[in-house]
Amino acid sequence: MTAIGSAKKPSASTLGSVSPRRKLTDRAVQGLVYLSFVLAMIPLVSVLWLVITKGMARFDGDFFSKSMNGVAGRDEGGGAYHAILGTLEQVAITTAIAVPIAVLTAIYLVEYGRGKRLAKAISFCVDVMTGIPSIVAGLFILALWLLTFGFSYSGFAGSLALAILMMPTVVRATEEMLKLVPNDLREASFALGVPRWRTICFVVLPTALTGIITGVMLAVARVMGETAPLLLTIFVTKSINENPFEGPQGALPTFIWDQAADPNSTAIDRAWTGALTLILLIMLLNLAARLIAWLRRPARR
Amino acid sequence: MSTGRFGDRLFVLGTRGSGILLLVIIVSIGAFLIWKAIDALQANEANFLTSQVWNPNGRPPEFGIAQLAFGTVMSSFLALIMATPVAIGIALFTTFYAPRRLAAGLSYVVDLLAAVPSIVYGLWGLTFLVTKMDDVSQFLNDYFGWIPLFGGDSVGGRSIFTASVVLAIMILPIISSISREVFAQVPTANVEAALALGATRWETIRIAVLPFGRSGMISAAMLGLGRAMGETIAVAMVLSSAAGISLHVLRDGGGTIAGNIANSYAEVTPISQGALIASGLVLFAITLVVNMGARAIVARRKEFV
Numbered sequence: 001m002t003a004i005g006s007a008k009k010p011s012a013s014t015l016g017s018v019s020p021r022r023k024l025t026d027r028a029v030q031g032l033v034y035l036s037f038v039l040a041m042i043p044l045v046s047v048l049w050l051v052i053t054k055g056m057a058r059f060d061g062d063f064f065s066k067s068m069n070g071v072a073g074r075d076e077g078g079g080a081y082h083a084i085l086g087t088l089e090q091v092a093i094t095t096a097i098a099v100p101i102a103v104l105t106a107i108y109l110v111e112y113g114r115g116k117r118l119a120k121a122i123s124f125c126v127d128v129m130t131g132i133p134s135i136v137a138g139l140f141i142l143a144l145w146l147l148t149f150g151f152s153y154s155g156f157a158g159s160l161a162l163a164i165l166m167m168p169t170v171v172r173a174t175e176e177m178l179k180l181v182p183n184d185l186r187e188a189s190f191a192l193g194v195p196r197w198r199t200i201c202f203v204v205l206p207t208a209l210t211g212i213i214t215g216v217m218l219a220v221a222r223v224m225g226e227t228a229p230l231l232l233t234i235f236v237t238k239s240i241n242e243n244p245f246e247g248p249q250g251a252l253p254t255f256i257w258d259q260a261a262d263p264n265s266t267a268i269d270r271a272w273t274g275a276l277t278l279i280l281l282i283m284l285l286n287l288a289a290r291l292i293a294w295l296r297r298p299a300r301r
Numbered sequence: 302m303s304t305g306r307f308g309d310r311l312f313v314l315g316t317r318g319s320g321i322l323l324l325v326i327i328v329s330i331g332a333f334l335i336w337k338a339i340d341a342l343q344a345n346e347a348n349f350l351t352s353q354v355w356n357p358n359g360r361p362p363e364f365g366i367a368q369l370a371f372g373t374v375m376s377s378f379l380a381l382i383m384a385t386p387v388a389i390g391i392a393l394f395t396t397f398y399a400p401r402r403l404a405a406g407l408s409y410v411v412d413l414l415a416a417v418p419s420i421v422y423g424l425w426g427l428t429f430l431v432t433k434m435d436d437v438s439q440f441l442n443d444y445f446g447w448i449p450l451f452g453g454d455s456v457g458g459r460s461i462f463t464a465s466v467v468l469a470i471m472i473l474p475i476i477s478s479i480s481r482e483v484f485a486q487v488p489t490a491n492v493e494a495a496l497a498l499g500a501t502r503w504e505t506i507r508i509a510v511l512p513f514g515r516s517g518m519i520s521a522a523m524l525g526l527g528r529a530m531g532e533t534i535a536v537a538m539v540l541s542s543a544a545g546i547s548l549h550v551l552r553d554g555g556g557t558i559a560g561n562i563a564n565s566y567a568e569v570t571p572i573s574q575g576a577l578i579a580s581g582l583v584l585f586a587i588t589l590v591v592n593m594g595a596r597a598i599v600a601r602r603k604e605f606v
Contacts, residue, residue, distance in 0.1 A: 018499075018501060022501055022504070023501065025501075025503055026502055026504070029502075029503040029506075030398065030502065033390045033393050033394045033398050034394065034398070035390070036386070036387040036388075036389075036390025036394065037391050037394045037395075037399075037411075039387050040387060040388075040391055040411055040414065040473055040477075041410070043414070043425075043470045044410070044413060044414050046425070046429070047421065047422065047425045048417075050425060050428075050429055051421060051425075100319075101319045101322060101323070102319075104316045104319035105316065105320045105322075107316045108313075108316035108317050108319065109320065111316070112313060112316060112317070113317075113320070118317070118320065119320070122320040122323055122324060125323050125324050125327050126323065127592070127596055128327055128589065128592070129323065129326075129327060130592075131524075131527050131588055131589065131591075131592035132330070132585070132588070133531020133532070133533070133584055133585070133588055134533065135531065135533045135559045135562050135563065135581065136330070136334075136531070136584060136588075137330075139562065139581040140329075140330045140333060143333040143334055143336070143337040143578055144329065144333050147574065148333065148337070164326060164330075167323065171323075195306050195308055195309050196309050196312070197308050197309050198308070200312070201312075221416065224418070225420060226419075227420045227423075227533070227534040227563075228534050228562070231566040232566050235567075253418065253420045253534075256420050256421070256424060257420060257423075257534065257538075260428075268428060271424055272424065275420070275421045275424055278418060279418070279421060282416055283416070286416055
């Protein structure tokens, strides 16, 4: 990053001064640039402020220990236990599906596929996948898992949809990290007669591990807030369903969606607390990822 | 290297298999969406591409993508127009204007905008922004009604315009973070040369930074556009649905492809599900074209990855 204009200004007497018009334009642009930053801060502050103040109203024990079973929109009480449980289960399954596939793909792209046609095709594919709208991933699982294979709504179906959204992010993050591993390490290992797969598993991967973990956590934080694919795959339920493989399951985003659609203020309050819980979970993951990256940053710097 | 060993072969097989699995997923997304949409499209009595009606449960079923596609494109383009200048301003701010020690922190704060899930933006839009936008829309309609976009008689907060404001906020971080990456790669020599000629800070940016980053900024904007088009939940919550294509973006109502799917997720008849899948296919195709365009621009001038 370069900071322009940090050098000392030469004295006006030797170079002549900048004309007032140029100075004015410079100042005007500077004002606009500052303004654009302030403009971006308005919604951020507004969203966070409202989520925190309105979310605190129902941030109580009931919210984290009860479900919405038998609670109507206008009733006090009720909670999001079923939704939090569902979200955690779904995200765990998503990670278990997406991470191995994504990491192996990244290993292929970096270690084996350099310059090969298949690798180029896969890389292109990852780009395409990054741009898939989340709702399309949901529709795909609806068409494949529910309509073609005939399974019913379940948390697992939601995880499948989320996995599609998570894979490309993890592939890209892992790729970047693997590329950072110095070639000397690989060559030293080869020189000792270690087979390639052991080199990758026990030399390359451990070196890149913290970076990969950071990437995975950021990806998890991203898919955790996805709503649209879940609506189509896990449906909406108000009761606790501990089994992610059978029957509709709750999730925090769909809980917020459901409660926000209710005009009663008690329901809207629950929606805000749900939003606060979701944001706290995501921020926690984000911070943890950054902490890991910071604590175990490579020694090469 | 002994590639003939069993472990090596197995490992290559596994990694290549995973990569191929990704290929299979992409292909099958297209294939399954087409396959499951065909039945509904055949039962459809209206022209799918031009009809403005969305009534897949009617007898006979009638549905067309025209109105929804219009809403998607309209709201995304408005969002893009609002977001791009601000995002580039932010990128310039964090790269060139902010004190260097604060720059990393400030760009992290902007990235926080991306960490807020869309459902939260939806909730915020529905309960807070909509009421504010009522007044803004009324103001725009009163004073700028002569612009066709802001014309019309019935003005409300749950309009395409409000939706595009929410979308603009959501695509800000992606556009600004990519632009920031581009700006960070401007050769220092170019910047210093401009400064040595006595250019002011703005002149330096104009002659050394912006031309260098043009293709990067364009592709950043297009990636943002792709994201805006696919955004579902926030739009579905903000808009109140009303039928018909209208250029008057301040009017209550309108719909987007993605928003319509989210609002009718509970539909379970085969025809209505097929209709939704067909509309999803159109959305997939549109976003694919936009994203490919962005990537092509990046690939043509490989200043950054």
